[in-house]
Amino acid sequence: MKSSSSLSLLVAVGLASAAPSQAPLGLSSSSASDIIDASPFLSFHRDLVQIPSVSGNETVVGAFVAGFLESHNFTVIKQPVPASFHGDPHRFNIFAYPSASPAQDRPDILLTSHIDTVPPFIPYSLHEDSGSSPLIAGRGTVDAKASVAAQVFAVLDTLRTDPTASLGLLFVVDEEVGGLGMRVFSDSPLNPSPSPFHTVIFGEPTELALVAGHKGMVEFPLRATGQAAHSGYPWLGRSAISALLPALSRIDVLGHTPVEEGGLPASDKYGQTTVNIGRVDAGVAANVVPAAAFAEVAIRLAAGTPDEVRDIVARAVKNATADDEHVYCDFAAYGNGYPPQDLDTDVPGFDVITVNYGTDVPNLKVSEGVKRYLYGPGSIHVAHGDDEAITVDQLEEAVRGYKKLIEAAVQRQHMG
Numbered sequence: 001m002k003s004s005s006s007l008s009l010l011v012a013v014g015l016a017s018a019a020p021s022q023a024p025l026g027l028s029s030s031s032a033s034d035i036i037d038a039s040p041f042l043s044f045h046r047d048l049v050q051i052p053s054v055s056g057n058e059t060v061v062g063a064f065v066a067g068f069l070e071s072h073n074f075t076v077i078k079q080p081v082p083a084s085f086h087g088d089p090h091r092f093n094i095f096a097y098p099s100a101s102p103a104q105d106r107p108d109i110l111l112t113s114h115i116d117t118v119p120p121f122i123p124y125s126l127h128e129d130s131g132s133s134p135l136i137a138g139r140g141t142v143d144a145k146a147s148v149a150a151q152v153f154a155v156l157d158t159l160r161t162d163p164t165a166s167l168g169l170l171f172v173v174d175e176e177v178g179g180l181g182m183r184v185f186s187d188s189p190l191n192p193s194p195s196p197f198h199t200v201i202f203g204e205p206t207e208l209a210l211v212a213g214h215k216g217m218v219e220f221p222l223r224a225t226g227q228a229a230h231s232g233y234p235w236l237g238r239s240a241i242s243a244l245l246p247a248l249s250r251i252d253v254l255g256h257t258p259v260e261e262g263g264l265p266a267s268d269k270y271g272q273t274t275v276n277i278g279r280v281d282a283g284v285a286a287n288v289v290p291a292a293a294f295a296e297v298a299i300r301l302a303a304g305t306p307d308e309v310r311d312i313v314a315r316a317v318k319n320a321t322a323d324d325e326h327v328y329c330d331f332a333a334y335g336n337g338y339p340p341q342d343l344d345t346d347v348p349g350f351d352v353i354t355v356n357y358g359t360d361v362p363n364l365k366v367s368e369g370v371k372r373y374l375y376g377p378g379s380i381h382v383a384h385g386d387d388e389a390i391t392v393d394q395l396e397e398a399v400r401g402y403k404k405l406i407e408a409a410v411q412r413q414h415m416g
């Protein structure tokens, strides 16, 4: 439990950044839930988290965000996104801009994050006894409703002091499972070419650091076919598992095999390319020679292009299996993948890091020269875990961070 004096300070800080018109709370009512209630920003974050929005079922949270933005004088476009399997048929992306000026439907500066979360839903809860700032736990408190809430309030704050700032908000669905929401936006008339915006600020948990880039990605199933037979007479069949194993063993070590020996490339910026064989499935029973086997592989690229990586993997599989035609990489199954994503970090005052997780950055096509930043509150290390949580301090600092990025983008435009 923290002291009331530091709590009241925190309340004051919270109000200063989110709701300058409200008076600070008295000392007697300083509990974590009072702090949340007193701050429109922290209340908005709470309301967002309390609405379950596991990927595929984002309609209710989308309607909430849209309503909030409309009530704050934004024009909101609800862009339909096709349903996922067993998902909600009416889900949509949210594209919003201040209603004041009609010219702003092509904002110069776009802030974007995602409103879906990973499963399972974990309810919102407050914890006062850990560290100096109240801790907010629950699914999505970090990834990415912290970014969504901070972006909204950074934009509202900026518009209060600079009503002509050309700002847009884009909140997409489906980021955690394939990025369909961002791809739908990217390919739509809302994202014409050349890009109408000169700056895009992506919100994901970066612990308030600017991300200089993240690794690329190639995912594919490795498949083997065989012929079923009684296990007492294996020579009457052909084992798909036996065919798959040498290929899998080789793929498993490609991340730390030297390039000259057929391994995957590394880079100073991102370190090693890493390989994860995340799933293996094969056969039907112990006493049946398996007719089919497959593995799902995810490669995080530190260097090179997806095509180069596919060539390296295909050659490794050929070598490991002595050209066995019954073992093959099904590269067409999961899409193209993407190379490492280099991002901008030219705004002073931030720590700069690289990260190993994927984002919607590669799913949004932008013109050459458009600045892209990746920044947000909270840690990726808890983002998909049962202990997903964020401090009030991190949330409030993120509003200031986004405002700083917006301000730098506005300045840059005035200078250019």
Ligand SMILES: [Zn+2]
Pocket (backbone or CB within 6 Å): 114, 143, 144, 175, 204, 205
């Ligand atoms: Zn995320």
